[in-house]
Amino acid sequence: MPSSNHWGVAYGALFETSARNAVFQLIELVSGPRFRCHKRTKAWDKMGLVQWLKGQFLCHLVICYGFFVSGLLINLLQICTLPLWPINKQLARRINCKLGYSLTSQSVALLEWWSGTEITLYTDPENYRLYGKENAIVVLNHNFEIDFLCGWTFCDRFGVLGASKCLAKKELSYLPVIGWMWYFLEMVFIKRKWEEDKRNFVQSLQNLRDYPENFWFLLHCEGTRFTEEKHLVSMEVAEKKSLPKLKHHLLPRTKGFWVAVQNLRGTVAAVYCCTLNFRNNETPTLLGVLNGEKYHPDLYVRRIPLESIPEDEAECSAWLHKLYQEKDKFQEDYNQTGCFPGPKVTPPCRPWALINWLGWTCLLLYPLCLLLVQLVNSGSILSILATVAFCAAVSVCVRWMIGQTEVKSSSSYGLPLNNK
Ligand SMILES: CCCCC/C=C\C/C=C\CCCCCCCC(=O)SCCNC(=O)CCNC(=O)[C@H](O)C(C)(C)COP(=O)(O)OP(=O)(O)OC[C@H]1O[C@@H](n2cnc3c(N)ncnc32)[C@H](O)[C@@H]1OP(=O)(O)O
Numbered sequence: 001m002p003s004s005n006h007w008g009v010a011y012g013a014l015f016e017t018s019a020r021n022a023v024f025q026l027i028e029l030v031s032g033p034r035f036r037c038h039k040r041t042k043a044w045d046k047m048g049l050v051q052w053l054k055g056q057f058l059c060h061l062v063i064c065y066g067f068f069v070s071g072l073l074i075n076l077l078q079i080c081t082l083p084l085w086p087i088n089k090q091l092a093r094r095i096n097c098k099l100g101y102s103l104t105s106q107s108v109a110l111l112e113w114w115s116g117t118e119i120t121l122y123t124d125p126e127n128y129r130l131y132g133k134e135n136a137i138v139v140l141n142h143n144f145e146i147d148f149l150c151g152w153t154f155c156d157r158f159g160v161l162g163a164s165k166c167l168a169k170k171e172l173s174y175l176p177v178i179g180w181m182w183y184f185l186e187m188v189f190i191k192r193k194w195e196e197d198k199r200n201f202v203q204s205l206q207n208l209r210d211y212p213e214n215f216w217f218l219l220h221c222e223g224t225r226f227t228e229e230k231h232l233v234s235m236e237v238a239e240k241k242s243l244p245k246l247k248h249h250l251l252p253r254t255k256g257f258w259v260a261v262q263n264l265r266g267t268v269a270a271v272y273c274c275t276l277n278f279r280n281n282e283t284p285t286l287l288g289v290l291n292g293e294k295y296h297p298d299l300y301v302r303r304i305p306l307e308s309i310p311e312d313e314a315e316c317s318a319w320l321h322k323l324y325q326e327k328d329k330f331q332e333d334y335n336q337t338g339c340f341p342g343p344k345v346t347p348p349c350r351p352w353a354l355i356n357w358l359g360w361t362c363l364l365l366y367p368l369c370l371l372l373v374q375l376v377n378s379g380s381i382l383s384i385l386a387t388v389a390f391c392a393a394v395s396v397c398v399r400w401m402i403g404q405t406e407v408k409s410s411s412s413y414g415l416p417l418n419n420k
């Protein structure tokens with residue numbers, strides 16, 4: 001606990017600081033570390049006022065209000081595109097990509113500009129030139145609560161964020177705002193019960209054959225998030241199948257990968273084998289990002305031409321198992337050395353996510369402020385209570401959505417009772 005003397009020093013430092021430094025702090029608050037002002041006094045550094053502000057509930061409420069209300073408006077606009085689908089499907093798809101971008105890029109802005117997190121990319125510069133210019137199947141490990149967010153950031157850097165998709169569990173399609181948006185982006189949802197899924201899965205993949213924008217299709221072949229318990233169970237399966245044990249991954253489920261590769265041949269040029277890790281054993285969370293915590297993700301991307309993947313199901317499964325054995329080795333080496341093989345590349349940061357986020361915030365904060373002023377002036381207790389209830393509902397709803405990203409809320413899929 002800080003002593004009262006500490007608080008005294010802190011407050012003293014706060015009031016001694018010049019207005020210029022306050023402006024620097026404000027710029028830094030809005031822009032993140034990119035425009036970090038080095039002229040700040042040490043006192044302000046110690047105070048960490050910006051960091052303190054980022055942790056405040058009021059800031060979170062404003063962010064969540066912007067995300068949720070803009071999301072509902074975007075969902076509404078998506079519904080308005082429905083009559084266009086039978087007339088001009090490709091135009092409807094393009095519009096939905098832009099609308100999808102406008103929503104998902106807000107969380108990218110949160111990661112990049114609010115929390116200041118920057119992904120370090122390890123990849124072959126020859127392949128780097130192709131990213132964003134072709135369709136790809138992305139195979140990614142599923143260990144971290146913000147792996148989807150890092151994925152989105154990577155998509156944004158290469159201009160494929162609006163169109164990118166994922167093979168996701170059905171439950172995610174019911175998520176307010178995000179799940180509804182995904183419906184219009186032709187995401188593929190599955191119950192993880194092959195017999196029930198196969199028809200819809202194949203059809204959804206076939207639909208993507210004439211998709212008008214470049215897309216990346218994300219597959220978490222492990223099928224669920226990594227937990228120690230699920231790891232033990234899947235390694236028992238590995239043993240039964242005489243497969244080598246994996247230390248950092250669950251045993252991949254192969255059917256989805258094989259079906260995706262087969263149905264997207266001729267549409268997708270390559271598989272991007274992605275391995276994500278965080279420096280210093282960080283365990284990042286979405287709440288941490290909202291609190292402005294900066295994380296240090298490293299992403300290793302290997303491009304594998306689709307033609308090199310076997311067509312036969314058994315051979316393709318064996319190929320995927322081998323890929324996961326290699327990925328496991330990369331994770332192990334990363335733990336030893338702190339880096340992935342291959343040169344580091346930093347894809348240029350695009351301003352659109354920030355511009356879009358600030359645009360929505362200004363657009364939605366203005367009427368909110370007007371409403372609040374009117375409410376206070378009206379003095380109506382009922383209206384004030386209704387507004388407080390609305391803010392509380394938004395906050396609870398977003399908190400619940402954040403809860404869905406937490407590993408502790410992971411399903412029982414992959415555990416003995418639920419095993420197939
Ligand atoms: C960094 C770049 C990022 C780019 C990002 C791009 C786009 C981003 C866009 C959006 C982001 C949104 C993020 C949302 C993330 C949501 C992710 C999820 O929801 S993950 C869950 C859903 N996905 C999957 O499940 C995919 C993996 N699963 C499969 O592919 C499965 O094959 C299947 C299609 C679901 C079918 O599964 P099923 O179990 O029915 O069949 P299988 O043949 O695969 O498995 C049976 C087989 O498995 C053996 N078995 C039993 N127990 C286990 C176990 N615990 N582990 C492994 N294997 C097990 C069993 O013995 C059977 O074996 P066999 O076939 O030999 O008899």
Ligand SMILES: CCCCCCCCCCCCCCCCCC(=O)OC[C@@H](O)COP(=O)(O)O
Nearest residue numbers: 067106107110148224225401402405410411413
């Ligand atoms: C400006 C931005 C403000 C952001 C405010 C916060 C918004 C909240 C956003 C919620 C986004 C929800 C995206 C959900 C993605 C969850 C991915 C995931 O991790 O799914 C788990 C499945 O793979 C496996 O499930 P399990 O079998 O482990 O169970």
